[in-house]
Amino acid sequence: MMSDGRNAPQPRSVLRGLLGPEGSQLTCQQCYALLDEYVELELLGGAADHAIPGMRAHLDGCPACREEHDSLLALLEGNHT
Amino acid sequence: MQSADDALLLVLAKLDQFRGTSLFTTWAYKVALVEVAVTVRRRTWQGRELPVEPEAWLAQTDGAWSVELEVEQRELLAALRHAIRTELTAHQREVLVAVVIGGVPIDVLAERLATSRGALYKTIHDARQTLRRRLAADGLDPKVPTAA
Numbered sequence: 001m002m003s004d005g006r007n008a009p010q011p012r013s014v015l016r017g018l019l020g021p022e023g024s025q026l027t028c029q030q031c032y033a034l035l036d037e038y039v040e041l042e043l044l045g046g047a048a049d050h051a052i053p054g055m056r057a058h059l060d061g062c063p064a065c066r067e068e069h070d071s072l073l074a075l076l077e078g079n080h081t
Numbered sequence: 082m083q084s085a086d087d088a089l090l091l092v093l094a095k096l097d098q099f100r101g102t103s104l105f106t107t108w109a110y111k112v113a114l115v116e117v118a119v120t121v122r123r124r125t126w127q128g129r130e131l132p133v134e135p136e137a138w139l140a141q142t143d144g145a146w147s148v149e150l151e152v153e154q155r156e157l158l159a160a161l162r163h164a165i166r167t168e169l170t171a172h173q174r175e176v177l178v179a180v181v182i183g184g185v186p187i188d189v190l191a192e193r194l195a196t197s198r199g200a201l202y203k204t205i206h207d208a209r210q211t212l213r214r215r216l217a218a219d220g221l222d223p224k225v226p227t228a229a
Contacts, residue, residue: 011150011158015225017181018161019216020209028187028199036103036111061209062202063180064122064187068115075110 025057031065039072088113122186131193132183135174139166157221164215173208176201 026034038055041048049056059066092109099108139162150158165174176194179185180201187205191198216223 012154012225014182015150015154015157015161018165018177018209019213019223019225020206022213025206028202032111032115033098034102035115036107039111040103040107061206062187063184064118064198068111068118071114071118072107072111075114076107 021057021060023057024054025061026052026054027058028062028065031055031058031062032068035065035069035072039069039076042073043076088116091116119188122189123192126186126189131179131185131190135165135178138178138182153222154225157216157223157225160216160219160221161212164212168211168215169208173204173211176204177208180205 034052034055038048038052041051059069092112095112098112099105165177169177176190179190180187187201188198191201194201213223
């Protein structure tokens with residue numbers, strides 16, 4: 001879902017958004033470079049988070065990268081079914 | 082048909098970035114999909130004002146939001162509001178509040194502020210680290226449950 005700021009933010013999600021994920025994480029640039037590999041590992045049911053540490057935390061903290069991840073995952077899931 | 086041509090040109094232009102760590106089709110989907118997502122977000126926000134001013138949000142959270150939160154989270158919110166005012170720079174406040182509260186996509190905000198998505202995410206990351214350090218110094222646990 002595209003976030004366009006028209007919906008009122010929920011207090012708990014705002015608290016989580018303000019604080020962000022714990023631990024080290026990738027940058028947006030690193031996330032983009034590794035996103036295809038990460039999503040394939042997720043689809044294979046493998047250890048995506050073990051293979052690419054810091055990706056999950058970045059996706060939890062960056063709404064735009066999360067949206068692109070979710071779209072790519074949905075597209076590939078559709079192709080696999 | 083035009084879109085398919087555009088996507089093909091885009092993939093060809095970035096071909097030297099393909100490292101072979103995924104299927105070529107997965108990589109090509111990523112390249113095209115991210116390009117489309119960025120374009121859609123920018124068009125969605127074209128001509129629109131940023132929806133939230135930091136000071137307006139900080140004032141707003143005094144009231145309605147507090148009643149929806151548990152006691153511990155109200156305390157966390159109050160500490161966060163204070164830390165946002167006192168610990169963050171004006172730039173950090175503007176970026177964090179616009180993206181997290183206002184839902185402004187980070188690439189849209191980067192374009193408005195004439196900077197890069199990566200630079201803005203670093204600003205957000207640094208601001209969050211500062212807030213977490215402040216909460217820890219105040220003896221507060223920054224964990225927020227996903228359910229009410």
